[in-house]
Amino acid sequence: MIDLPAPLFAVEHRIEQQASLMQIGPATMSMRPSDLPIPRRRSPEQQREAEKQAGLERPNLPEQDRLAYCLQKAATDPDAAMVEVQTWLGESRDGGQQVRANQCLGILRSNAGDFDGALEAFAQAVSGVPKQQEVAAVPLMGMAGNAALAGGKAEQALGWFDRAIAVQGYADNAALGAMQADRSRALVALGRLAEAGDALDEAHRLAPEDPEGWLLSATLARRNGELDRAQRDIEVAAQYGPRNPQIGLEAGVIAVLSGRDEAARKSWESVVSADKDGEAGKTAQSYLEQLGPAPKSEAPATAGKTAP
Numbered sequence: 001m002i003d004l005p006a007p008l009f010a011v012e013h014r015i016e017q018q019a020s021l022m023q024i025g026p027a028t029m030s031m032r033p034s035d036l037p038i039p040r041r042r043s044p045e046q047q048r049e050a051e052k053q054a055g056l057e058r059p060n061l062p063e064q065d066r067l068a069y070c071l072q073k074a075a076t077d078p079d080a081a082m083v084e085v086q087t088w089l090g091e092s093r094d095g096g097q098q099v100r101a102n103q104c105l106g107i108l109r110s111n112a113g114d115f116d117g118a119l120e121a122f123a124q125a126v127s128g129v130p131k132q133q134e135v136a137a138v139p140l141m142g143m144a145g146n147a148a149l150a151g152g153k154a155e156q157a158l159g160w161f162d163r164a165i166a167v168q169g170y171a172d173n174a175a176l177g178a179m180q181a182d183r184s185r186a187l188v189a190l191g192r193l194a195e196a197g198d199a200l201d202e203a204h205r206l207a208p209e210d211p212e213g214w215l216l217s218a219t220l221a222r223r224n225g226e227l228d229r230a231q232r233d234i235e236v237a238a239q240y241g242p243r244n245p246q247i248g249l250e251a252g253v254i255a256v257l258s259g260r261d262e263a264a265r266k267s268w269e270s271v272v273s274a275d276k277d278g279e280a281g282k283t284a285q286s287y288l289e290q291l292g293p294a295p296k297s298e299a300p301a302t303a304g305k306t307a308p
Helices: 044-053 066-076 078-091 095-111 115-127 131-150 154-166 173-189 193-206 211-223 227-240 245-257 261-274 279-291
Strands: none
Touching: 066 078, 066 095, 078 095, 095 115, 095 131, 115 131, 131 154, 131 173, 154 173, 173 193, 173 211, 193 211, 211 227, 211 245, 227 245, 245 261, 245 279, 261 279
């Protein structure tokens, strides 16, 4: 018997590690994309006017935005980044700067595994966004939800995801699809599997080419014993994410449960080949060992005989 992997819902938590995100208005420089990008951007002139009306006139910043600098430090030197962000929080009286600083602090704490602290920082960032600019806080709500989920607080996570989805005017379908996929994780953790399936159906509608959503729905269908649905969804996931080792792992599990050992073997061998030293590769290797060697083909009974 093959030991099935822990459900992806229980072990995967999308915490933003390299955010471009959350400005009170647009960034002053291009940044790396994230799972939850800001859907609209104003012109610099419109942004300055909007901030002035909201009482959030920003101070003159260096050419490189301070949030981008903090996030870069978080990736390369977390200790220095923590000193930077604490200094930033202490010296800034500007609402927009406080929001950015708390975002960086949340990411730092997430990276360190302090998910309760990360949730607190993201919540502080959300609270600093004026109501009239709430659409800009949607990515931070998603970060708060993921921090809560990673910290084992599924009920709180669901509340954050629901709050984010309810914001009017956030029009990025890909980001909303990712949010629905995250909602499904929280719902599965709460044992609300039918609602989790509905959330994933909505994720597919909003982001039909997102392999993560299809992987999650394949996993959920497999857990529910719906192997035909699981096979269909994992094939779609593989179409959009052919190099994702988690998809190969799940494809093999679905195959072996369906009695297709050779298909499972091929899937897991491909994962080992692509991710030999990674966690997925090691897991795939353990499954292959449990499955045993491929059966040897036997020579036909008539082999070696002279035809009459």
